[in-house]
Amino acid sequence: MSEYPSWQYNEMKQIGKDYGSLAEVEAYDARHGKFRNVEKENNDILESLRVEAGHVIIEFGPGTGAFVRQASRRCAHVYAVDVSQTMLEYAKKKAAEAGITNITYCHGGFLTYAHTAEPVDAIVTNTAFHHLPDFWKGIALQRMNGMLKTGGQFYLSDVIFEQKNVRPNIEQFMAKLERAAGPDIRKDVEAHIRQEYSTYDWILDGLLERAGFQIVSKTMHEGVLGRYLCRKTADCAGGAGL
Numbered sequence: 269m270s271e272y273p274s275w276q277y278n279e280m281k282q283i284g285k286d287y288g289s290l291a292e293v294e295a296y297d298a299r300h301g302k303f304r305n306v307e308k309e310n311n312d313i314l315e316s317l318r319v320e321a322g323h324v325i326i327e328f329g330p331g332t333g334a335f336v337r338q339a340s341r342r343c344a345h346v347y348a349v350d351v352s353q354t355m356l357e358y359a360k361k362k363a364a365e366a367g368i369t370n371i372t373y374c375h376g377g378f379l380t381y382a383h384t385a386e387p388v389d390a391i392v393t394n395t396a397f398h399h400l401p402d403f404w405k406g407i408a409l410q411r412m413n414g415m416l417k418t419g420g421q422f423y424l425s426d427v428i429f430e431q432k433n434v435r436p437n438i439e440q441f442m443a444k445l446e447r448a449a450g451p452d453i454r455k456d457v458e459a460h461i462r463q464e465y466s467t468y469d470w471i472l473d474g475l476l477e478r479a480g481f482q483i484v485s486k487t488m489h490e491g492v493l494g495r496y497l498c499r500k501t502a503d504c505a506g507g508a509g510l
């Protein structure tokens with residue numbers, strides 16, 4: 269029997285934005301810097317996780333690596349796991365320039381990364397989970413549960429929808445981003461909603477709980493951005509993935 273079933277989702281295939289493209293990767297930080305304060309975002313994540321010097325963290329979908337660099341200064345080791353080799357190379361170069369040596373870069377993803385070291389203290393993913401359709405989000409959560417220590421924390425931030433007022437919320441969100449970053453960002457958000465797999469918060473609530481996570485805090489912003497801090501309370505009853 270092969271390692272994965274023939275119906276395994278191909279997470280290596282880029283959907284929506286092509287993060288395998290060097291031009292896309294090189295433009296990423298400048299584009300996101302127009303509407304995000306990434307350093308503050310990352311500090312807030314690290315604060316909410318109460319990261320300690322001895323902790324080990326995995327980030328799924330680190331992109332250009334801003335979070336893993338900030339995290340690496342506050343903990344023992346970080347694993348940066350991304351399906352885009354181009355993103356990984358870019359992030360690795362930036363960390364080397366900053367003299368950072370405690371990050372391991374892994375080409376893989378939510379569904380394929382095999383964590384062979386000890387279970388970790390925290391797993392973080394920011395603006396990446398929407399790359400998986402909902403069934404596969406469930407499998408990914410089971411897998412991540414298996415990589416965490418009992419009591420370990422899972423932080424999820426992404427475009428996530430509240431069901432109420434979804435259309436006006438999305439329109440307001442796009443208008444706000446367009447004011448901050450110009451008309452191209454509107455096209456990006458439209459493509460995200462059309463082609464990628466951002467889902468409802470109530471679906472994520474259920475997926476998280478069924479994968480053995482307790483939702484410690486959940487905040488929804490303007491009906492379209494969700495942040496979850498979760499704790500692994502149990503091994504997932506359905507096992508660690510497929």
Ligand SMILES: C[S@@+](CC[C@H](N)C(=O)[O-])C[C@H]1O[C@@H](n2cnc3c(N)ncnc32)[C@H](O)[C@@H]1O
Pocket residue numbers: 279287300328329330331332349350351352355376377378379393394395396399400
């Ligand atoms: C929008 S970027 C987010 C980057 C960064 N976390 C941030 O907050 O700016 C999404 C990243 O997730 C990666 N990605 C897409 N699908 C993935 C998967 N199945 N597993 C891990 N990473 C994935 C992409 O290659 C890309 O680097």
